[in-house]
Amino acid sequence: MGTHSHTHNFSEQFEFSGKAKTYSLVAILVGIVAIAYGFLTEDGSNHHAERTFANLLLMGYYFTCVCAAGTFFLAVQYVAQAGWSAGLIRIPQAFSKVLPIASIILIIIAAAGLGTHNLYHHWNGEGLTEVGHKNYDPLIAGKAGYLNAPFFLTRLVIFLAIYSFFGYLLPKLSNNEDLEGGLNSYKRSIKNSAIFLVIFGFTTPIWAFDTIMSLEAHWFSTMFGWYNFAAMWVTGLSAIAITVILLKKNGYLTWINDNHIHDLGKFMFAFSIFWTYVWFAQFLLIYYANMPEETVYFYKRFEPEYLPWFWLNLIMNFVSPLLILMTRDAKRKMNVMLFVAILIICGHWLDYYMMIMPGTVEAHRGFGIIEIGIFFGFVGLFTFLTLNALSKVALAPKNHPFLEESVHHHI
Template identity: 75%
Template sequence: MGTHNHHTHNFTQQYEFSGKAKTWSLVAILIGVVALAYGFLLDPSEHHTERTFANLLLMGYYFTCVCAAGAFFVALQLVTQSGWSAGLIRIPQAFANVLPVASIILIIICAAGLFSHNLYHHWYHEGIAEVGHANYDPIIAKKVAYLNAPFFLIRLVIFLAIYSAFALMLTKYSNNEDTVGGLGNYKKSFKTSAIFLVIFGFTTPIWSFDTIMSLEAHWFSTMFGWYNFAAMWVSGLCAITITIILLKKAGYLSWVNHNHLHDLGKFIFAFSIFWTYVWFAQFLLIWYANMPEETVYFFKRWEPEYKPWFWLNIVINFLAPVLILMTRDSKRRTNTLLVVCIVLLCGHWLDYYLMIMPGTVESHRDFGITEIGTAIGFAGLFSFLMLSQLAKKPLVAKNHPFLEESLHHSV
């Protein structure tokens, strides 16, 4: 076990958001704007607006999920009284601070897509619940008390407002801890985290049912919420790990070592397996309950245009982390872990793509500028906002009660 003390590290060190990081973030945002303009105005394919809205939903949801995963990470560490993460907690806190902005963007995308009939048109349609109307759908009619525009948007706003409020509270208490000291703010953080985790656990499945599963409103899976949670958690862990590794390469976070990265690698490895379990269980439940009407979801994703992506999804998100991160050494090699995390972020983009596209944009199977450009744009937006938040305070929570344990962490 290595020995560390407060004199060997600069705990007043702050990240300076400038130079290449800021430039590339802004360039990526510009690429995203151009891609969206192309999608809305210049894309020659039929239903190009529908396709662009689908990409906006994909990345808006992904963006919000990664930020929510940051808040979940912070709360989880506090409730479990984990000491190992105290030295790196500022990174997921920066994610959590961006959650309000991500939430507003997602709400705007969902509302615009809903009222323009480019999203959620399977259940939001004139006369869909009126017997005798040309658009009448008996399945949707039974769900209309839940699936209607006002209630849909109210739920979305309430859930994301609650998540954002708790995220900001947790970072506020951590900041107060730096200036005041003592255990008062830590105890507040603990109680707040416990309440947040209960609310988050019960509502995130509903959030994913509403935002993503309702795109194909005839289909239903009780596993879908946990499938989405697993994807969100793995993506968030990968984004946190990438940020830490790049900061270390830039000369920051000297107190974070291979032991911390090893633990993050174990989390990524474990929850990639959990994601695969839920991914398969969603299919298995349909098979052993003998519900052929539910196979429509998988049938769509086995059409020739999607089938290669379907298999690539499982290869990237399951086989890659299992085969590469199985050994102890691989989790402690910075560059190996960095590559796996980047691959998994791309893999879960593909995962969300397969959740959204087949049921949203059914009349084309294009893939190109809109998809790639929108993804790059949101990645730039996330980087810009998150690094701006990270630069506002020192990179370590100097009065965290478990900081000393984090400095001496060894596995």
């Protein structure tokens, strides 16, 4: 442990102040104003409160997904005993520390969404499961044992509580490693990461089925969970890349070099293609099977209001990352990587928008202050909480057994 290079200050800490703090607080304020605008205003054509709830669900889910992706990143690195990522591990750890807060916010939004302006009206509406009622729906009645409000919220709370527990535990073990040295905390991290990955792998699709797919309860896809996982993972990687690059540009993380950025770029490139593979496979299977109960999902998204977004979704999340990051040099240029990472973050916001809006605001569609403002509000909240968590510890895990390998990483 004592062989680490002395050319880098492994005790350096991020100071959360100045423009970063100001901009994040301003963005949070913008989000609060947009939410207030949505709930307090109405006009003749748009029911703003309904749209506001849908956008809160979108961003609450997105926020939680990015934080969960940070915990997943940590777990993968520990189980693989990866060396390259040791020098930047504090960034996903900061995401992971925010996961409990993001989880609470999502649970509150989902619980509220079951009541006021019922987002889950396709299965939580009046009389849908009561034989003889004018709203009776035999298909929904057949799913009532699973799709009912108490069981729905119980699953959501249990899943997010488990994710949050590991999100708290893995950074804590890393901090213990800094204080105590040795390999005990690292070995415990590997063991707990393996447990987390098994749980996460089995429950993530169910989490996506419940929170997003059940918004249109007549429709189902067994690939939907992995489609959501692919979006979660590539946006998490992009958020890590943005944070690393901006810290580098501000003089931090001196031990991170072009090779680390290149590796992040390879992941972003690869999983943008993986997301597209799952997206297209789901689309193709539904298209050629030509079953009305499944084709209706894409029929809605081919309506005039959504069709431009449908194609833009593919351009932002597949075509652009594929073409821009195809070469080795592109993945080693920080400005190019920063642009693509921001593009992917925005692209998968659009991806989630296309998953959520057609099933929740069917009669009162719109796009404007509410959507943009709430997006910036949650970006500000994520930035504030993440950078605040990052400022509490040294930016390098000084006793990580592979820190020296990471410092000399070269590809």
